[in-house]
Amino acid sequence: MTATVEAVKAALERVALPGGGDPVSADLIRALTVDGGNVRFVIDAPDPESARALEPVRAASEAAVRALPGVTTVSAVLTAHGPAPKAPSLKMGGHMKPQAERMNPPGVKSIIAIGSGKGGVGKSTVSSNLAVALARAGKRVGLLDADIHGPSQPRMFGLTKRPASPDGKTIIPLQAHGVTLMSIGLMLPEDKAVIWRGPMLMGALQQMMMQVEWGELDLLLIDLPPGTGDVQLTLGQKSDLAGAIVVSTPQDVAMIDAKKALDAFASLKVPVLGLIENMSLFHCPNCDHEYHIFGEGGVQAEADRLGLPLLAALPIDLETRLGGDAGRPVALGDGVMSQAYARLADRMIQGGVV
Numbered sequence: 001m002t003a004t005v006e007a008v009k010a011a012l013e014r015v016a017l018p019g020g021g022d023p024v025s026a027d028l029i030r031a032l033t034v035d036g037g038n039v040r041f042v043i044d045a046p047d048p049e050s051a052r053a054l055e056p057v058r059a060a061s062e063a064a065v066r067a068l069p070g071v072t073t074v075s076a077v078l079t080a081h082g083p084a085p086k087a088p089s090l091k092m093g094g095h096m097k098p099q100a101e102r103m104n105p106p107g108v109k110s111i112i113a114i115g116s117g118k119g120g121v122g123k124s125t126v127s128s129n130l131a132v133a134l135a136r137a138g139k140r141v142g143l144l145d146a147d148i149h150g151p152s153q154p155r156m157f158g159l160t161k162r163p164a165s166p167d168g169k170t171i172i173p174l175q176a177h178g179v180t181l182m183s184i185g186l187m188l189p190e191d192k193a194v195i196w197r198g199p200m201l202m203g204a205l206q207q208m209m210m211q212v213e214w215g216e217l218d219l220l221l222i223d224l225p226p227g228t229g230d231v232q233l234t235l236g237q238k239s240d241l242a243g244a245i246v247v248s249t250p251q252d253v254a255m256i257d258a259k260k261a262l263d264a265f266a267s268l269k270v271p272v273l274g275l276i277e278n279m280s281l282f283h284c285p286n287c288d289h290e291y292h293i294f295g296e297g298g299v300q301a302e303a304d305r306l307g308l309p310l311l312a313a314l315p316i317d318l319e320t321r322l323g324g325d326a327g328r329p330v331a332l333g334d335g336v337m338s339q340a341y342a343r344l345a346d347r348m349i350q351g352g353v354v
Helices: 005-012 048-053 055-066 123-136 198-210 230-238 252-267 298-306 318-326 336-350
Strands: 029-035 038-045 073-080 111-115 141-145 174-176 179-183 219-223 243-248 272-283 310-316
Touching (some): 005 029, 005 038, 005 055, 038 048, 111 230, 111 252, 123 272, 123 318, 123 336, 243 252, 252 272, 252 298, 272 298, 310 336
Parallel strands (some): 111 219, 141 179, 243 272
16 A cells, blocks of 8 residues: 555544644645655745644654555755845935936936925925826826925825845835836935935935836836935936926915926926916815905916916815824815815826826
């Protein structure tokens, strides 16, 4: 009578492990072969320490199999996994590396920068929701959070996982809500400050543009930092931007800085596709009255002066804020604000921007 694999497994199931169970149910048996009366198998321990503790189990397993009819020889070998190799470390920042080609990610059809003259006008909120709206419209969209000192897109997309880097050079971006996302905020703890000078900022920007596997995208949106600094200058000089969108509130103080952002794009010869007025008004849910908290018509007047379109006028909205904090952009829903962002996305698509 010749032993079978099933008979050997049945015998091994009768061998007790120190903590309970048996080698088969604990999935420790590997490379089991039965060749006539010769039986061979491996007991695969999770680590060297466990392997030493399993030596009595190995001996008992050999004895149990040797007692089977038709078995002449048994070879049971203990193996153990060594420590798992560490993932390659990806260092962010550092000086930009010289490169002959333009800083345009392969596979990306179009790049649009979203800027503002000053912080606090909701530029990142607009960027995240526009990206989601375009994705819902069927476009392949990426979003690069280039606000390296104050990245907020990981929170707005509900992402906490660190991007993988299989070789210490290539960065695998994350996906959320149909959008491919990369941010320096994904590489650092949320409360960790980025205290870098200009050259290190530019090095990080180059990495996030050219070392990220963006894949095939119809559009890459770049959420710029406020102002007119190094990031804007480098992108304008080294990337082929299809255009820029400037976000501002209607108040005079915001428009003073928005005009500087518009002038910076003009100086860099980046076409401005239009302006977005954010926090244009507040609609009181109790009295149904509209309040122009930050003034009225400032962005429209500047757009008219420059001959640019006002792409959207977006009100102050509680659901927008709650969605951003919760990692679910309001554009994912079907309410008034979601419809507003859907119209903005459709306007860009119909205008041939995307």
